[in-house]
Amino acid sequence: MVIEMKNIIKSFGSNMVLKDVSLKLNAGEICALIGENGAGKSTLMNILGGVYKMNSGSIFIDGKKVDFNTPAESLKSGIAFIHQELNLINDLPIYENMFLGREIKNKRNILDLEKMIHETEQIFNQMNVNLNPKTMVRDLDASYKQIVEICRAMMMKASIVIMDEPTTSLTKPEIDRVFKMMRTLRDHNVGIIFISHKLGEVMEICQRYLVLRDGYLVAQGNISEVTTDGLARFMVGYDVRTKSLSRNKTIGDEVLRVENLTDNKNYANISFSVKKGEILGVTGLLGDGRSELFQSIFGARNISSGKIYIDGKETKIYSTIQALNRGIGYLPRNRKENGIIKDMDIIENASIVTWPKFAKKGVIDRGHHNNVFKEQVKALKIKIGSITDSINSLSGGNQQKMVLAKWLSAGPKLLILDNPTQGVDVGAKEDIYDIILKLADENIAIVVLSSEAQEIIRICDRALVMYHGTIQGEVSKTTMNEHDIMRLATGGKLDQVREVKKA
Amino acid sequence: MNNTTIKNRKRFFEYFKYKWTTEPLFSTAIALLIMIIVQTAILGFGYDSFGDWFISWLNNWINILRNNAGIGIMALGMTFVIISGGIDLSIGSTMVAIGAVIMMLIDSGPKGILANMGIKGVPSCIIAIIIGLILGQVLGTIIGLLITKGNIPPFIATLGAMKIFRSVTQQFMQGYNPKVPSIFLEIANIKIGKFMLMPIIYWMLIAYIFNFISKRTIFGRQVIAVGSNEKTARLSGVNVEKVKTLVYTIMGFLVTITAVIQVSRIGSMDFANAGSGNEMDAIAAVVVGGTSMSGGRGSIIGTVLGTLIIAVMNNLLNLFGVPPFLREAFKGLIMVCAVLLQRKERA
Numbered sequence: 001m002v003i004e005m006k007n008i009i010k011s012f013g014s015n016m017v018l019k020d021v022s023l024k025l026n027a028g029e030i031c032a033l034i035g036e037n038g039a040g041k042s043t044l045m046n047i048l049g050g051v052y053k054m055n056s057g058s059i060f061i062d063g064k065k066v067d068f069n070t071p072a073e074s075l076k077s078g079i080a081f082i083h084q085e086l087n088l089i090n091d092l093p094i095y096e097n098m099f100l101g102r103e104i105k106n107k108r109n110i111l112d113l114e115k116m117i118h119e120t121e122q123i124f125n126q127m128n129v130n131l132n133p134k135t136m137v138r139d140l141d142a143s144y145k146q147i148v149e150i151c152r153a154m155m156m157k158a159s160i161v162i163m164d165e166p167t168t169s170l171t172k173p174e175i176d177r178v179f180k181m182m183r184t185l186r187d188h189n190v191g192i193i194f195i196s197h198k199l200g201e202v203m204e205i206c207q208r209y210l211v212l213r214d215g216y217l218v219a220q221g222n223i224s225e226v227t228t229d230g231l232a233r234f235m236v237g238y239d240v241r242t243k244s245l246s247r248n249k250t251i252g253d254e255v256l257r258v259e260n261l262t263d264n265k266n267y268a269n270i271s272f273s274v275k276k277g278e279i280l281g282v283t284g285l286l287g288d289g290r291s292e293l294f295q296s297i298f299g300a301r302n303i304s305s306g307k308i309y310i311d312g313k314e315t316k317i318y319s320t321i322q323a324l325n326r327g328i329g330y331l332p333r334n335r336k337e338n339g340i341i342k343d344m345d346i347i348e349n350a351s352i353v354t355w356p357k358f359a360k361k362g363v364i365d366r367g368h369h370n371n372v373f374k375e376q377v378k379a380l381k382i383k384i385g386s387i388t389d390s391i392n393s394l395s396g397g398n399q400q401k402m403v404l405a406k407w408l409s410a411g412p413k414l415l416i417l418d419n420p421t422q423g424v425d426v427g428a429k430e431d432i433y434d435i436i437l438k439l440a441d442e443n444i445a446i447v448v449l450s451s452e453a454q455e456i457i458r459i460c461d462r463a464l465v466m467y468h469g470t471i472q473g474e475v476s477k478t479t480m481n482e483h484d485i486m487r488l489a490t491g492g493k494l495d496q497v498r499e500v501k502k503a
Numbered sequence: 504m505n506n507t508t509i510k511n512r513k514r515f516f517e518y519f520k521y522k523w524t525t526e527p528l529f530s531t532a533i534a535l536l537i538m539i540i541v542q543t544a545i546l547g548f549g550y551d552s553f554g555d556w557f558i559s560w561l562n563n564w565i566n567i568l569r570n571n572a573g574i575g576i577m578a579l580g581m582t583f584v585i586i587s588g589g590i591d592l593s594i595g596s597t598m599v600a601i602g603a604v605i606m607m608l609i610d611s612g613p614k615g616i617l618a619n620m621g622i623k624g625v626p627s628c629i630i631a632i633i634i635g636l637i638l639g640q641v642l643g644t645i646i647g648l649l650i651t652k653g654n655i656p657p658f659i660a661t662l663g664a665m666k667i668f669r670s671v672t673q674q675f676m677q678g679y680n681p682k683v684p685s686i687f688l689e690i691a692n693i694k695i696g697k698f699m700l701m702p703i704i705y706w707m708l709i710a711y712i713f714n715f716i717s718k719r720t721i722f723g724r725q726v727i728a729v730g731s732n733e734k735t736a737r738l739s740g741v742n743v744e745k746v747k748t749l750v751y752t753i754m755g756f757l758v759t760i761t762a763v764i765q766v767s768r769i770g771s772m773d774f775a776n777a778g779s780g781n782e783m784d785a786i787a788a789v790v791v792g793g794t795s796m797s798g799g800r801g802s803i804i805g806t807v808l809g810t811l812i813i814a815v816m817n818n819l820l821n822l823f824g825v826p827p828f829l830r831e832a833f834k835g836l837i838m839v840c841a842v843l844l845q846r847k848e849r850a
Contacts, residue, residue: 324740343731343799352739355721362720
């Protein structure tokens with residue numbers, strides 16, 4: 001079976017995600033689909049999986065034109081999509097998950113459990129999987145859940161399986177287990193599209209690669225003819241060098257220092273410090289634990305061991321209120337879920353942090369808030385109608401600036417910005433960079449969490465690169481480049497990078 | 504019909520449509536208005552003079568408001584509870600429990616606790632009310648802590664409390680009915696002019712205060728923030744647990760006030776049945792008033808209107824002579840229709 005996607009174009013609103021992508025996929029091979037965050041990988045696969053509809057373009061299976069409107073139609077044509085957040089129901093046993101939506105019934109219209117268990121066992125035998133079909137899915141570890149999904153795809157006679165970053169939450173032995181499974185699948189003449197950020201894994205398991213960048217297919221070929229360094233270069237691209245924003249640095253005393261911070265789950269043994277007027281970048285790939293780490297420092301998550309020092313004094317932070325009172329501000333990622341309150345108007349969203357500060361005996365001083373916010377509106381160039389309009393009337397960029405304004409009016413000495421330019425258009429992005437630099441000039445210590453290497457390079461004085469919950473390395477302003485960051489973020493070491501370059 | 508009238512009419516409909524889709528309370532207010540018109544029309548037959556009619560109309564209204572003041576007050580607290588994302592099923596039982604405590608304290612019979620300590624008259628009433636208010640808030644806080652610290656869903660925590668409070672009260676009272684001294688009856692029954700307005704005044708006063716709390720204070724806005732998006736609220740430095748606990752504390756406070764009014768109005772209490780179903784009536788009033796059951800959206804004024812809608816509807820059922828067994832059906836129908844008409848956002 002051969003799948004061809006031709007001239008695929010897809011945009012969300014005014015945001016063009018895929019700009020004319022054409023590619024070819026074969027059965028019986030594992031093909032890597034790589035690219036930076038936002039390059040369009042997931043969108044492309046969601047089109048193939050029938051989740052999104054493309055604006056234009058066509059898909060051919062074995063030369064025949066097909067049209068997918070729903071995931072079910074795509075599945076019927078032999079394309080199985082294993083999503084990153086797995087589609088398994090934890091409270092059902094494996095065999096029921098295997099037959100979800102296609103349950104086998106007997107003559108009296110009652111579920112035929114024996115038959116379902118038997119067929120599941122058959123698939124497991126075929127795939128060399130040692131699992132009891134009656135086990136509850138919640139009792140499986142993450143790798144076995146992946147394996148159950150793979151077996152389900154196998155059972156549905158899928159000829160192409162799309163795996164969206166299957167290894168992000170897995171440990172090394174678990175990854176090996178999934179890889180073994182993928183090889184078995186390949187040997188059954190099934191094609192696999194392996195979406196991943198981890199170039200080492202790509203080199204290990206894949207035969208072919210496709211690289212997307214900014215909505216274009218920029219490179220493809222055989223894995224045997226390329227190095228990880230080469231792949232990283234394809235992902236980043238030569239031409240997209242943007243000047244880093246320079247400023248007069250006056251870095252002062254240390255504001256935050258953490259030592260051996262561990263939560264036994266998302267990150268371990270984290271030590272670093274930030275100084276006044278410094279912009280520290282923290283980057284890495286999805287699932288590297290940086291958001292969880294800084295949520296812990298902000299008191300929104302628990303820490304199991306380690307120490308936090310603020311202004312040189314050891315501090316315990318158990319709640320966000322304590323963090324706020326110690327001068328920490330936190331702009332969360334996923335604005336819709338964590339940043340705004342949709343039932344409240346703009347001014348209330350912008351002042352929720354400072355209500356206690358400006359209130360008189362518990363009564364909110366609206367006049368005061370309005371004045372503070374009006375200043376912020378001017379300083380941050382926020383475009384709003386009336387301050388009592390609904391928060392939903394603002395564009396993404398302006399909403400993000402509003403969330404920023406909410407923290408600025410609290411006057412923090414340490415500002416943590418988690419994905420500050422997420423879902424923000426280019427113009428607003430530049431505005432936000434300017435604001436961040438200005439704040440650093442005003443002697444605020446700033447931590448920028450971002451998965452965009454370019455963003456880190458452009459605004460940060462130095463950056464920590466995280467990999468699987470640990471700090472893999474540190475890069476400084478003068479030597480920072482996307483290759484080094486990508487190398488560290490995919491689990492490599494900095495000296496290796498240098499060696500490759502010399503060679 | 505000339506062009507301007509058509510234009511005006513068109514403009515009116517557009518304005519109406521705009522209001523209907525943008526103002527959550529608009530449909531509620533319209534519904535209430537229609538019901539009041541119907542009610543007035545029904546009353547409007549068979550009177551000698553306008554004066555007679557007006558007195559009858561006024562008396563009818565005072566009756567409606569007074570009979571619903573208790574539910575109305577509890578619905579105000581329920582508004583905060585529901586906006587914060589919770590629910591309180593225990594209020595009817597809590598009211599009975601606190602009513603029993605207050606009645607035991609002020610009992611003028613041989614078992615009266617305060618009377619046996621030599622405290623009588625006004626001081627005994629004041630002490631009983633203060634103890635009642637403290638107890639109500641303590642019970643509310645316990646429920647709140649079970650929900651926030653114990654991580655029990657509000658439905659379960661308050662369902663448990665509902666069972667416990669009523670059962671324990673009945674065990675303790677065992678059919679004993681304390682005598683309420685006449686001075687206590689004055690609280691709700693003292694007349695202003697010719698009318699017994701006190702429960703209505705308490706209700707409106709509390710509604711005014713709660714509207715202010717909801718709109719202008721940190722706490723009131725934090726309740727909305729927590730109910731609308733708990734994550735954002737927490738990440739903005741709002742003490743989510745404290746806010747969630749406090750709404751139940753306040754609920755307990757209002758339940759006590761209702762208990763005082765009920766005991767004072769009637770002078771006795773049926774510990775087995777009094778207040779049962781009150782929680783559902785209060786929830787109905789809140790929901791009809793436009794508050795979202797999933798939290799975040801709602802208003803005190805809406806709840807007052809919602810309480811009035813249910814009250815006027817009860818009155819209408821009376822006036823129409825609907826058989827008693829069918830009344831609950833109408834109540835249910837009206838409630839469902841009211842919510843059906845409300846502007847709802849789909850996710």
